[in-house]
Amino acid sequence: MGSDSKELLGIEPLELRFPFEFMKQISCSMELTNRTDDYLAFKVKTTSPKKYCVRPNSGIVPPRSTSSVVVTMQALKQAPPDMQCKDKFLVQSAVVTEGTAVKDITGEMFKKESGNVVDEVRLKVVYVQPPRPPSPVREGSEEGSSPRPSWSDGANINYQDMQATRESDEPPLSSAHKEPSEITTETSPLISRLTEERNSAIQQNNKLREELDLVRREISKQNGNGGFPLVFVVAVALLGILLGYLMKR
Numbered sequence: 631m632g633s634d635s636k637e638l639l640g641i642e643p644l645e646l647r648f649p650f651e652f653m654k655q656i657s658c659s660m661e662l663t664n665r666t667d668d669y670l671a672f673k674v675k676t677t678s679p680k681k682y683c684v685r686p687n688s689g690i691v692p693p694r695s696t697s698s699v700v701v702t703m704q705a706l707k708q709a710p711p712d713m714q715c716k717d718k719f720l721v722q723s724a725v726v727t728e729g730t731a732v733k734d735i736t737g738e739m740f741k742k743e744s745g746n747v748v749d750e751v752r753l754k755v756v757y758v759q760p761p762r763p764p765s766p767v768r769e770g771s772e773e774g775s776s777p778r779p780s781w782s783d784g785a786n787i788n789y790q791d792m793q794a795t796r797e798s799d800e801p802p803l804s805s806a807h808k809e810p811s812e813i814t815t816e817t818s819p820l821i822s823r824l825t826e827e828r829n830s831a832i833q834q835n836n837k838l839r840e841e842l843d844l845v846r847r848e849i850s851k852q853n854g855n856g857g858f859p860l861v862f863v864v865a866v867a868l869l870g871i872l873l874g875y876l877m878k879r
Contacts, residue, residue, distance in 0.1 A: 638670050638723040638749040639663065639691065646719060646753055648703050649760040657702040660753070664691040668725045668747075671735050674699060675720040675789035682717075687791075688735045690726070710757070719753040720789040737791070842869045 640663040648656045664670045673688045683702040691697045701719070722740040725747040740748050 636747060636749060638666060638725065638747070639672060639721065639751065640665055641721055641751050641753070644751070644753055645756050646701055647756045647758050648715075650706075650709060650713065650757040651760055652709070653705045653707065655702055655705050657700055659698055659700045661696050661698055662691055662721070662723075663696045664693055666725075667693045669693065669728050669730060670723050671726045671730060671739055672697075672721060672723045673735060673737070673740060673791070674701075675722065675791055676717065677719075677789055678717045679790045680704075686732070689732055690730060690735075691723075713757045715755045715757050717755040718789070719755070721751045721753065722748065723750075724748045838869055838872060845869065 642661045642663070646658050646660065648658055650656070662672055670691045671688070672691060674684050676682055676684070681704055683704070685700050685702075687699075689697060724739045726739065738744055739746055740750075742748055
């Protein structure tokens with residue numbers, strides 16, 4: 631590093647580890663710690679900007695404080711050969727004046743030619759097996775990584791800016807998450823037919839009630855005249871049976 635470069639942000643972890651699962655979005659987070667007494671602007675770049683969503687992809691870290699960044703990998707349809715990932719991330723940081731807003735951050739801030747005090751940290755992406763139930767046999771521990779990995783090919787890697795992420799930029803849900811349609815084309819005719827039968831039964835029921843009331847009025851008249859013919863009694867009984875049958879439907 632030149633005289634205009636020094637270690638600004640402490641980044642943890644230095645490897646972005648994604649538990650690989652088919653057709654599932656996976657997220658991991660990293661912590662950016664400002665151990666200086668200056669305000670630091672940061673910007674996150676990657677070699678595969680269409681494959682990842684970073685929130686936030688740029689920001690300001692106040693002195694002696696920490697900011698969290700969440701990196702989300704889009705769902706993959708197939709596993710890469712030997713579960714190896716060649717994607718890489720670059721976290722750039724630069725000293726800025728107090729009061730600098732996120733909207734004021736530009737790519738020029740992180741160039742050494744600008745005269746700013748700048749720093750760059752490169753991160754690897756690693757696929758790991760999804761977590762499993764604890765096993766009585768303890769697996770061997772992995773060797774710790776160095777605080778600042780040194781990559782000889784770092785200058786030749788094509789890092790690209792991450793697009794600003796918004797709620798509308800979220801990837802669409804798969805078909806398994808879509809709301810089912812309320813009524814399918816197969817059930818619509820059945821519902822219509824049942825509705826028509828129900829309305830017809832109600833109309834017949836009302837008509838029989840009216841006829842039964844009429845018969846009752848006729849019987850009352852006959853009672854007033856001293857008697858009533860047998861045919862009215864039979865009609866009332868039949869109407870009552872039929873009305874009870876329709877009401878059970």
